[in-house]
Amino acid sequence: MRLDGIPLWDGTEYRGPADLSWEPDRILDVSPAPPRHDDLCVIPGLVDTHVHLVGYAGPGDPPDFATWPLTTTRDEQVLHGLAHAQQAMRHGVTTLRDLAGDEAQIALRRVFDAGVLPGPRIQVHGVVGMTAGHNDLFVPPAVPVPLRKPVADGPDECRKLVRTWARAGMDGIKLTTSGGVLSIGDRNRWRNYTRDEIRAVVDEAHALGMPVAAHAHSEDGIRVAVEEGVDSIEHGTLMSTDLAEALAARGTPVAPTLLINEAIAQGRVPVTPEARAKAAELVATRDVLLAQAAALGVRFVLGTDANGHHVRFGDQLAEVVHMTRVLGLDAGAALRAATSDAADAIGAPVGRVRPGLGADLVVLRGRPWERIEDLAVANIVAVVSRGRVVAGALP
Incomplete structure (x- = not known):
């Protein structure tokens, strides 16, 4: 052609x-x-380095974010993920990295790669998170263990979960080093994992050839992730000047996920009052810090946290436009952040x-x-x- x-x-x-x-x-x-x-x-086709394919993909207002996975069969969830992937592709986003995947997203990746169905390129990261950490708090506390996502506590369990994800065919690991916004009963500033646990995750993942993306909102969470050698920072919201300088010097990519946190903070999407308050606290200081980081040379890349509930697949183009407004990037730099820089950040043979x-x-x-x-x-x-x-x- x-x-x-x-x-x-x-x-x-x-x-x-x-x-x-x-x-x-x-x-x-x-x-x-x-x-x-x-x-x-x-x-080039755009590259979104931070999505969550399994979420509601239907019309109208999305159902409750916390209970939808508990009331929807796994087979049906996979079909929603398929719809999200194809919707992103039709809107020009031809590579996606899912940062909380399991066997469902791996199945989608294989089906698309084999040409069974048309679909974008997909990378899948398995999450390593602690009990009562960010990834463990997406379902109500009374939900029994078999329905919760796997957790790991202590360096040995952390290593084992990394190995389990490697055996499942994951492309990489996502590590939580701070609390989050949508997790229930969580706080952004909460420490997630000790330094020994973080070091074990990074060491084991790298030994198995898998990059590590670190979810980190707080300054402490960003700092320990950087010092222990993670390969990307997700969110990076409360980035101090010295951290920005360190990230710029290392060339570590940062996905700022701008639109989702604003939508939650402003109540434009269905969220709990707790989540709205946490997002509002972050957004109040975020713009100045991230613009300062961009001026210092931090390598920002496209990452939306799209999940179908709070950011739709297809909103990636609006996120790139918003990066120019919040980060102060010019048009060319924003396009590079969504194409060649994003592809390089995840090692994808595209973006140019x-x-x-x-x-x-x-x-x-x-x-x-x-x-x-x-x-x-x-x-x-x-x-x-x-x-x-x-x-x-x-x-």
Whole structure:
């Protein structure tokens, strides 16, 4: 397949009109060419480094976030995850990293990779969290143990859970080093895990070739994660100046998940008063700290925390636009954060329009590297995922 004479932003910069050719699933050639589509452009498919595929994907107001997983069969949950993945793909987000996965998301990854169903590229991280930690508090306390997510306490249990996830086929590990917003009875500032436990998780995951993403809102949670060598920071909300300098020096990617915390803080999505209060406390100081971090050179990447309940799949484009407003990024930097930088952050062979890389493309009206507002669902003309047109039609 091919596109001729279309303005190309290749994941790092604008290259002018180009001829592109590709096959499933590889870009074959990119060559300068006379212009043929002045009103259109092509960019790489977007990469969301932080999602949760298993959540309500139906129409209307979503059901209660805490009880939906307990009242919905596992088979049905997988179908909701399938719908979310395909919805993201049709909206130009062709790579997703699920940061609280299990066998369900691994099954989706395998089905898409095998071409059984059309779907985006998926990476799956298994969570290692403590009893009464952030990941353990997403269901009401009275819910019995068999229905709760697995936990690990002490360095040896932590190592065993990392190994269990490796055996299941996970791409990486998610570690919680602070409390969270949506977890029940939790506090953002709560310590999650001792340093010895965190060190054990990171060491065991790295020994098995798996990167570690650390959920961390609090300054202490970010600090211990950075000092123990995690591979990415999720949220990073209360990042101090010295932490920003350390993260910038190391090039550690940070997914700021902006829209979800604002929606919860403002009560624009159904949440408990407790969750709204926690989010409001974070958002009150977040913008200044994160803008300061961006100015210091922290490597921010697209990560939305999309789950279907509080951020929809397809809202990723709005998140990229919002990154320019909160972080102070220019349009080109925001696009890089959602394409080449995000792909590099998770080791995905996409994010750039170059020969030999995966054929994930979005054809748009406008010039989003100049006017980030042009990055909008309404401007999408076609989406190519794994070399095949999955939305719209090529010009």
